[in-house]
Each structure stands twice: as C-alpha cells, then as structure tokens.
Amino acid sequence: MSARSKAPASARNGLTIAVFAAVVLSMPFWLPLIGGYEALATKIVIWAIFAVGFDILLGFTGYLSFGHAAFFGTSAYTTGLMLKHVSADVLPAMGASILVTVFLAFLLGVITLRRAGIYFAILTLAFAQMFHVAALSIFQGWTGGDNGLTMSTRPELLGIPMTGLNVFYFAAAIAIVGFYIALRIRNSPFGLMLRSIKSNAMRLEYTGVYVRAYKQIGFMISAVYAGVAGSLMVIYEPYVATKFLHWSTSGEIVIMSVIGGVGTLIGPMLGATFMLYFQNVVQAFIGEQWKLVLGIIFMLVVIFMPGGFMEGLRRLRGAVTPGGASGAGADSTASARQPAE
C-alpha cells in the first residue's frame, strides 16, 4: 500500500485537510439545515478530536482502550477547577489539563501496556472506573460529586469571551490541526511502527525494535487528544459532569470509532457526528424509544458493514465506478476489516 500511495501522499494530504477544514468550518451553516444547531456543531467538533486521537491508539496500534474517559474526565475537571479558582482564561487551564493528562497517560501506560488485547481493555477500564469512583467519593469536595462541578465563570481567550461561535471556531481550529497531525503520524516512520505493532508486535520485537517505547508514546499521544477534547468540553460549557469519567464515555468513543470505521481517521469522526446528531436531533423525532432504534442501527452496521460507514462509502464508490475504484476498494476494505476483530 505504501509503495502505491507514496508519490502523491503529501498532495493528497493537502487536499484531504483542505476538504476537511472546509466541511468543519462551514458546519454552523449546514448543520442547522438538517435540524442541528450551533452548540451541537461545537460538541461534534470536540468529540471528533477525541475520536481522531482514539483512532491513533485503536486504529493504528490495535490497542482497544476502555478507559479513555479517565483522560477526558480528568482533563475536564482540571480545566473546570482552573477556570473556577485560578483564571477565567482558557490558556492556562488548557495547559494545566494537558500536563495532567500527559502525566496520567505516562503512569497508566507504564502499568497497562504490559498486556495486550482483552487484558489491556480490562485494565484500562478498571483504572478509569477507579477515577470515576474517586471523583464521587474521596475527591467529592473538589469535584462536586454527582452534582458535577458547577460554576458561574465565563471562560475567555485573551479577553475574547468563549461563547457561541467563538468556542466553535476555537475548537474547529484545534480539530483541524489535530487531524493534520494525525495524518502526518500515519504517514511517518513512527506511524509505520505503530501499524507494525498492530500486525505483529512479537516479530517487531525480534527485529530489535523497542516496542514498549512506541506503544507508550502512541498511547500518550492518543491520551492528549482525549485530554484536549475534555478540556474543550468545559470551555464550551463551564460545567463538568461525572459522566465524563464514567465507563459509558469510554464506551461511546469505542462505538463511534467502530460504526465510523476503525483505522481510517475520518471514520471515527463520522461516527461521532452520527452519534451526536442521532442523540440530539433524531431523538426528538423518535421520542422515548430512541435508544432502541440506535441499538438496532449499531447491530446492523456491525453485522453488515464491519468496516463501518467508511466501508459503506467505499462500497458505494465501488458500485458507482466499477472499473476504477474496485481494486483499491477491495484492498482497503480488507485492511479496515481487520481491526474490527
């Protein structure tokens, strides 16, 4: 694959980024046309950042973390506490959140990355749940317990109030940069290492590569994305819910990645968009039974399109242009099916 796509890679990256930026930045204009609204656009962009970072770990390295809520939530609480007690400016808050996330990811990585597969998933889940319980019990004085962290602060960026579209464009800019970095990682030797870990870590180890270090760095990068998303969540809305630390948040990002298409970077973001759109817009049409309908959609996607929406798109493209895209389509479908396991 790399040989075939090497020559136009940078040009294609540029195009991808340009299209991505155009779609994201114009979101406040097209989302209301399909029943969305401004705040939803911001939330979608924030979750898209989370999803891209998650894909670096799950899609590239093949490690299924069920504990990314730990980074998302801890970072959100850090931002919340900074905004409430230190300064209403978002930059120190975000800086502190990223530092805390990096430190936490380093620690958790050292402990959990010793194991792979299901054991890794369970370990991360257990640690994340410990954080959730701790926030509800011993740290209740700081976190506000089940009430969440409420505050009357209005976050600002160097004097600009972070409300409405300001937050959106701030988050969108970060999402575009984040997506660009993820693309660069994918095409870099480091990204190649991550993908080698996924295909066969043991063989890589035998060739003399210090696999643990690569895994650790991949894990930490992914955690920082989650941390940035968690921090933005509080800037977008100065309130921290304990749900941010709950396993269901980790579960949600896994589901978004799977229905979008693991390992494709764009796929998980599509998944995030779909989930949030469904939860907030379609829900109002369906009424009480919306969770049931959502469950059925998941099942259908996983059974008939294990590669998620991205596989669906490729099949569609293959059907429309049978000559040109079918070869490439089949190729990437195979590579996308693998991570779904």
Place this chain on the structure above:
Amino acid sequence: MTDHTGNNGWSRRRLLKASAAGTAGLGALALNGKAPFHFVRNAWAEEAIGNFPVKGKSVVFGFNVPQTGAYADEGADELRAYKLAVKHLNEGGGMLETLKPSSLSGQGVLGKKVDYVEGDTQTDPDAARTSARRMVERDGVIMYGGGSSSAVAIAQQYLAQEMGIVFMCGLTHSNDTTGKDKRRYGFRHFFNAYMSGKALGPILANEYGKDRRAFHLTADYTWGHTQYQSIKDFTEQQGWSTVDNIMTPLGTTDYSQFLTAVLNSDADVLVLNHYGKDMNNSLTQAVQFGMRDMQKNGKDMQVVVPLYSRLMAQGAGASNIDGVYGTTNWNWVLQDAGSQAFVKSFEAEYGFPPSQAAQTCYAQTLLYANACEVAGTFYPPEVIKALEGFEFEGMGPGKALYRAEDHQCFKDILVVQGKGPDKKSGEYDLLDIVSHVKRDDIIYPVDTFAGELGPYKPA
C-alpha cells in the same frame, strides 16, 4: 406528536432567521428617522436577552423531562402535565379557572399561541444540558422546565442563568436547588428535604417513640445528601440517634449488600432516601429481607421513605408500602377547587389521576405564563420580578408564596402513609393523608442556606 416537534422546529427556525434579518434591516432603516416599531409597546428599555424578543405568532416553551433512566416514570407523567398545561393556556380550562390572582386569558400568552418542544434529560445532568441547549438555540424557547433529579435541575439552572432563559424546575427536592445553588433564572414550586424533615420528624417520634435508632440508605447525589442531612437533624431533635448512613449510586438495582449492613447493625428504623425506581427496588428488597416483620431492640422494625409519590407506591406495590410513612407535595385525592379542577381535566385527557410530579410541572407552566401576563412582556428580568414574591391560591390547598429571596415556593404539604391492599379503594388510591402540614409550620428563614441568586441580566 413527534411530527409536531420536528417539522415545526425546522420551519420555525427558518422563519425566525428570516424575520430576524428582516427586523434588523427595518431597525437600521428606522435609525435616522422614526423609532423602531417593535420598541413602542413597552416603555422600559428591553435589550435582547436569551430568546427575547419573541417573534412570530407563537411562543415556544421547552419541556425537558427524563424519558429514560431511573426517573423515567416521573418524566412521562410530567410530560403529560405539560401538554395539558399548554392546552389549557391556549383553550382555557383546568386551574386557569381556580388560580387567584390570575391574568391568564385562556387564549395563549400575551396574544401569542403557546407551542412547545420536548427533550430527554436521560436523568443525566450532561445530557439534560445538551438537550436544553438544543431547545434554546434551535427551537428558540423563551422558557424551559422539567425534572426530575436535583442534580439535573441544578445543572440546568446554571445553564438558564448563562443563557438568560427562565427555568421553571419540575420535580426537584434537594435543599441545594433553592439553597446553595439557587439562581436568579430558576424557580421551584416543589417542596424540599428541609420541609419534609420538619413535617415528618414530630410525627415519626409520636408514632414510633423518641428512642429510635435510624439507619439511612441514601442516593448519592445532591438530593440524597441534603435529605439525609435534614431527616437526620429533625429526627435527632426528637431524640432519635443515627446509627449509620450508606451512600448508594443512583440507578442501583441490587441493594442486598447495603441491606445486609442494616441487618447487622443495631438500628430499628430504616430510612430510605431513595426516589423513583431506586426506591421501588430498595423498598421491595427490604421487605424481602423481612425487615417489616422483624424485632430489633425489643421494638418492631420500621421503614420510612421521606419523599413519597403515588407513582413510586404503585411501583413498589400496595403490600410493600402498607403503613410506611413519608411526605408528598400534593396528592390527587385533595378536595380543594384547584386540585379538583386539575385532576378532572387530567383524568378526562389520560384516564388516570396525575402524580405530584405532574402537578408541580403543570403549576409551574401556568405560573410562568401568568407572570408574563402580569409583566406585560416576555422580557426575562420583568417576568422574574413578577414571579418574585407572588402570592397565589387555587393551585392546591391553601395559599402559596414564591419567596423573592430564594425563589422557593412555600405552601401546604402532606405527611402520608402507604395504604395496604385491604384498605385501598382503587388502583390509584395508595396514599393515606396522615397530616396536612400548614405553610407556616414548614417555612424557614432565608439564611438557613447559603448561596446567591445572581444578577437579573446574564453577564
């Protein structure tokens, strides 16, 4: 119903946009000449706050209730009440005929037809805020309301203050809602844990003796915490002692480990600070553990559920709630004119009587609409001022007062006892009113709880 929400929402949005652009243009044209037309009606300077000024022929209310989660039963009943309130505001009927003083016409509010949108809080503060923002930003609601769960109410109350949209709380019983976390844009008609404790304490001591030892199981969030505190304080004033308290997560289904701890202690009263499905589960399991037929310290073991509702009694079953004490905001068997008018129209619409959650949500919607009529505008600071200190009757027994300093409504509440299967006279006749506690007996000074209401205009 669903069509209603969706289609109207979209076209209204477009309409709003178009008309917003239109008025802006008009305003610009008029700048050098006459005063803009839309400022003439009300004399005071009214800048845009939240979704004010209201454009178009209808005004939209948002109803954000738990359709899923531990309090879903309450949420479903709240929504029924909201729909009925909208119907009455537009067509007359119900408590519109009993509320005094009333400025409501039964032909919409301030000449505009009342429309509504609904949302699901999922009994979760984060989901509730997201849903509320959808209502505010997309659907253009001028006010929103709903419950249950105090954590959800408080989270939405902060959002209300931020966005400049009045929030009329539904079922929320925590002291914090109008205490520590009170907000200028939030109003609560429902009673709170402090009042429950004050009403219930003397009756429990009278019934079960003054030397009881209580064990609490408490839902682990703001409501549970404050209710535990209030019940503990008021029963200890009567001479009871508190053995222990265990915080249980919201939405727990298996209480056996907590109940075992109760059995192993020397407590002779179990206090369940639980609500909704949590209470159904914990009470049913306590009964299965034999706690209601047990002797401890030479006395009959007793179970108390400080916050009671008819829906919960129904869920737990008549044989389980037989004789169990608790308090409630309102019950459908009340004979005053307001309650009767509401119960009759609710039964005619849905075929069964309303719950206390339904009554509070219905009353809140009418009270908001009435305040708009009194103020003569939807301008939030004026509506808030009209609600603050508003004294009224005809929405339940006795006179009620919306206290200006903390936005808590004070009115009569009920101490009730569960009716056993042999005593009840129908499917919905589950609570026996033991005492009708007067407003003056449960009122408390404003400084009982700390907290600041905040400004009339969002920052």
